[in-house]
Amino acid sequence: MNKIICAFFILTFSIVNTHSASFNWIKIGTNGENDTDWYYDPKTAIKVGNYRYYWTLANFLSNIEDDVYSSIGHHMVNCSTYESKFITYSGYNSPMGRGDLVYDYIIPEESLEYFYWIYADPIEDIYGVLLKEVCK
């Protein structure tokens, strides 16, 4: 019995440690064009003031450009309007954010022109469905 308790404690603390800097992606769905699967990590969603900040993963299923098969992004949303802004965009040459980094952009650093609010319908648009999850 003592061994079981020890094993449980070790397992518990190892799980706590993995929370620190790794992603646990949950699939939200595939877009209407069937070319992108969207994921987000619920444990990264943080509400501060009027906004929520979260990390997403997009897996590109077809129309692969520049050898980018997936991207990870840090985004923010205004839950009262379903408008979001993309803060970062990192493109990888393998699915699920694996492989080598192809692109790494901090959007407002590149150009404020691209740092805009964009609305996504929480019913019609798969990214809007993701926002609905983030805003729950």
Add this chain to the structure above:
Amino acid sequence: MNKKIIILILFFLSFNFSSYSATFNWTKVNQSNDETFELYYDKKTVLSTGRYFFYWQLLNYKKKQDNNILSLITHNMVNCETSEIKVISYTDFKDNMGKGSPDFEMIVPEVETESFQWTYYDTNTTIQGQVIKSVCD
């Protein structure tokens, strides 16, 4: 004996689930030399995908400031190679430890473009530098 084990398991499971939730879990780094404020960061928010690390930070004042604020939370990005940070968002509060309603909030590159700059902090002589060191280690 069985009851004790069940209570222990429930306790640790609740601890695990709470660490998934979207609330901050602040770790104190240090306080200013004049003891007017303390700096904290949340370890579990430290994430990186490319060149930079991203994390959340809390500055907690010991006394109310002129604008009546007692704490502020910022979302920062760090360049660990140069010990520089950029502040992405800023929210201040009238209560300590980021509690109470937000008093003022700002998405820095949206509102103060000129403030969205890299700022260097010495990791040995400044508290902000100590936060950078903690995030980058």
